[in-house]
Amino acid sequence: MQNAYKARPVIETEFLAEYDPTAYERPALAVDLVLLGLREGRPAALLLKREQHPHAGRWALPGGFVGIDQTLDAAALHVLHEKAGITGVHLEQLYTFGALARDPRMRIVSVAYLALLPEAALAEALERAPSLVAAGIEVPWSGEAGGDVVALSPKGEVLPLAFDHADILAMAMLRLRGKLDYSDVGFALLPEHFTLRQLQDVHEAVLGTTLNKPAFRRRMLDRGWLAPTGSREAGTSFRPAELYRFQPSR
Amino acid sequence: MQNAYKARPVIETEFLAEYDPTAYERPALAVDLVLLGLREGRPAALLLKREQHPHAGRWALPGGFVGIDQTLDAAALHVLHEKAGITGVHLEQLYTFGALARDPRMRIVSVAYLALLPEAALAEALERAPSLVAAGIEVPWSGEAGGDVVALSPKGEVLPLAFDHADILAMAMLRLRGKLDYSDVGFALLPEHFTLRQLQDVHEAVLGTTLNKPAFRRRMLDRGWLAPTGSREAGTSFRPAELYRFQPSR
DNA sequence: CCAATAGTGTCTATTAGACATTATGCT
DNA sequence: AGCATAATGTCTAATAGACACTATTGG
16 A cells, blocks of 8 residues: 555645544554663673564564553563563663564564663563573764664674664663763662662663762762662672662652 | 453563464554744744644644654654645654553554754744644753643643643653753754854753853854854844854764 | 943862772671 | 772862953944
């Protein structure tokens, strides 16, 4: 079917009123999730190996179609629960991808979401959904312009990505880097109690840089987001660090 | 029709492979555009008065459905051209709105776009599409959290907004404020040649604050985005300002 | 010369980076 | 006591705001 719009003589008429959308073919609507955590100080995303055509053998983000009675957020939560077995993690909408041939089978528009997984949630997902693989994500650029990312298997082999999922991963890393130091997303990658060093490690891993320790501590403590728990980390052979909790706003 | 997903026993299976999406009802997919410019130093958005049910008498963003052979960007450009009669302005995807009852007639998921109109483009749209009204947008909040916005008619009356378009407008203002001082979007609201005072006026109008003149000049000139044209503004009864052009990156 | 705005110099306050020093828990 | 890392003090560099001052045009 060709373009479904009627010819319309004037531009000021109201679109919805003269258009019967049930009569025309609609794109399918899906969600794709970037399940992102940190493994050994590096960003890692959970991917599935495609067994079927198209892109068989390539690696894909978990996703699913949006039901007619499902909000976009609900569809994303459904995928999170049904395909990764987890709940209660940070989830935000990223961007909507609508290239015509992003899926060769049919027209699918996909709303991409970013989920941030603390280490425990990432481990839980890997356990409950054994076909998921934590792929290391290399981000060989900095700044606002973005660029390509590379997915690596645990052994360090490059994993070819299915569909436009490399673009989605790149968008996820760009968004995360952009929000990291003015928002509280960094805490979504940490357990409930954490040390300032762990927080700095998260920022360094996401940004791919090293940060100045005193300046980082000052900034974080001045934000008013950190509540001391009064206890210290255990099991070190040296001075144990203070444990903090994340305290939203104030 | 109820939830269209099959019951699936395991979480690791691939969704697309076992699902026939053509067999299930799909949400309709639309785009809605925030056509934003400045009028008398205030943000203004182009709205249409709805004549038909639902939300008759309320004011709506221009929008249209996404054709099966149309990318999202193409659908947004189509609306820009067909409903506002303009081309060549800054256009970016904002966010995708998918609440179940956002349109009472049927399930419509809408990808919102933000278009930034210099004064000439805004005037052109008002001329070519006489049913469009430039509504002043009041943004009674600051900071990253966002909040409600109010649309005002040229006479200052509050315009009730249709559907979830108040949310879309709020998201547009939040996005624009957030990007304004680290990106080059501010230039999208200016003509090709402009003075530093005009640039500062744009920033002040969008942010809803006043800014320090020397500091603003320093920052903008240090960015390397401003190329002097060598000419000055005309028609003033006082010292005329230098005219600059926007020079992307460097 | 005056009015009005463009454009700049300079001081201060704030914030970030560099680097060294002190503090502390464990063995 | 000594090790390893936590936590902090302090100097310097960079950046932003305040405010006054100079520059330039038309009338």
